[in-house]
Amino acid sequence: MAHLRGYNRVIGIVRTTNWTNRKVTTITSTRAGDHVVKTTHYANARPFKEIPGPRPLPVIGTAYEYLPFGPYTFETMYEHAMFDKQKKYGNIWKEPMLGRPAVFVVRPKDIETMFRNDGNMPKRTPLDAITRVRKMAGLSLGLGNMQGKEWRRVRSSVQRYVLRPKEISKFHQDLDVVAEDFIQLMKELLVENGEVPDFQNEVYKWALESVCFIALETRLGSLSPHMDANTRMIIDNTHAFFETMGKLTYSAGLHKIISTPTWRTFVKSHEILYRMIKKPIDAIIHLINEGKIDKGEKKFLVTLLSMEDISYEDVMISAYELITGGIETTTHALIFNLYNLATNPEKQKKLHEELVGDTNQEMRYLKACIKETFRLFPLTLGNTRDTSKDMVLCGYQIPAGTTVITPHVANKLPEYFHSPDEFLPERWLREGGMQRDTMPFTVLPLS
Ligand code: HEM
Numbered sequence: 001m002a003h004l005r006g007y008n009r010v011i012g013i014v015r016t017t018n019w020t021n022r023k024v025t026t027i028t029s030t031r032a033g034d035h036v037v038k039t040t041h042y043a044n045a046r047p048f049k050e051i052p053g054p055r056p057l058p059v060i061g062t063a064y065e066y067l068p069f070g071p072y073t074f075e076t077m078y079e080h081a082m083f084d085k086q087k088k089y090g091n092i093w094k095e096p097m098l099g100r101p102a103v104f105v106v107r108p109k110d111i112e113t114m115f116r117n118d119g120n121m122p123k124r125t126p127l128d129a130i131t132r133v134r135k136m137a138g139l140s141l142g143l144g145n146m147q148g149k150e151w152r153r154v155r156s157s158v159q160r161y162v163l164r165p166k167e168i169s170k171f172h173q174d175l176d177v178v179a180e181d182f183i184q185l186m187k188e189l190l191v192e193n194g195e196v197p198d199f200q201n202e203v204y205k206w207a208l209e210s211v212c213f214i215a216l217e218t219r220l221g222s223l224s225p226h227m228d229a230n231t232r233m234i235i236d237n238t239h240a241f242f243e244t245m246g247k248l249t250y251s252a253g254l255h256k257i258i259s260t261p262t263w264r265t266f267v268k269s270h271e272i273l274y275r276m277i278k279k280p281i282d283a284i285i286h287l288i289n290e291g292k293i294d295k296g297e298k299k300f301l302v303t304l305l306s307m308e309d310i311s312y313e314d315v316m317i318s319a320y321e322l323i324t325g326g327i328e329t330t331t332h333a334l335i336f337n338l339y340n341l342a343t344n345p346e347k348q349k350k351l352h353e354e355l356v357g358d359t360n361q362e363m364r365y366l367k368a369c370i371k372e373t374f375r376l377f378p379l380t381l382g383n384t385r386d387t388s389k390d391m392v393l394c395g396y397q398i399p400a401g402t403t404v405i406t407p408h409v410a411n412k413l414p415e416y417f418h419s420p421d422e423f424l425p426e427r428w429l430r431e432g433g434m435q436r437d438t439m440p441f442t443v444l445p446l447s
Contacts, residue, residue, distance in 0.1 A: 047396070051092055082382075097403070108440065154318065157309065182209075184223075185223050203335055211327055216319060220234065222234075240268075244266035244269065281305075340377075351365055367428070368428040376423060384403060384405045386403050
């Protein structure tokens, strides 16, 4: 999985509940997107135990399928295993993920049912490695792993400054400066055949610089040809953090019993990143205390630090999660977008015309290109929830507390998208009197 964060993707425990004769709400949607709500007797649905799926072995579950002699690899879990299993078992299957039962659903209308039953405090499946390392260090669990009222409190503080378009537009100028530096660096690094060596690494630095400028209000200098040792350390440790987290998430869990080398690298990278993020935050606190920063400036970090209902630890971990959550995602999203435009020159031309045209326009084609790229190259395996209510998915009883994973599979199936392998941003637009050629809940890159 490219982006293990919003880290909360996998695992939870299915609680055994007495579900006889319960009524649950199922929501079905038509192709036009209007929702018809109907009540289904839970008892009439097929029992949970009848959901098909691969046969789990004791202790390792279905991890054997990803071992060298098995049919899949962890690296191709999304593009190979998920599509293969959908063909084999249909639109719902169950298999343990790391020894815990999980249900995979593919049909958009079941995904809709799951999300619409989510409530205002959705239970995102916590990521064990993060929970462990933070508990060990006595730190806040962070947005991705917090639950319930605690999550709601921190989330509503943070999202005020990072999710609202009006607030985000305040960062526009800062981000523009970083983008200009990036373009300048690309010009310098361009070699004779028109390529930039190790382009992904350069994009990674741009993402790091952009996110840190917002989350830490600090320019790291990673786009300078002479990057300092601290910045190098942030880059190396973010890589190590993600790589080891991926391995731990899909491992058989030996690190829970003994301290494996992967676990030690994970703990070390988490600790180093924490220290490196703490430094600029403490420097800002110092400036606030000295009265040298105007709280009215309303910058992200200063504003969060000034709030009474959010602790220093919460601010620290929120900045940490914005940085670790923002770098890999933004890097891969940009690279896949550039790839699609490079391989579809006529679409690139159309987008270019929009970008150099009237900048007050809504940039509809740009949005369509981004959405189409997310459809073709989703950055995560899928979304996940630990259900808070009993529900019926795909005709089966799903008791409250079940981990439901919605892998990004419908987005590439011909029954939902014509020419599913083609990059066609136009499908997201109502152009020339045509209807949008898409249905809801088929592409949910951000859940
Ligand atoms: C660009 C592509 C991105 C994708 C595809 C993506 C995907 C996701 C997904 C699927 C979730 C889980 C949401 C849920 O379960 O409801 C998530 C959560 C999160 N993401 Fe991203 N993300 C992206 C970019 C970013 C960026 C740029 C940042 C930070 C600057 C970020 C920070 C976070 C945080 C902090 C969470 C946890 C939120 C919470 O649990 O309340 N992500 N992301």
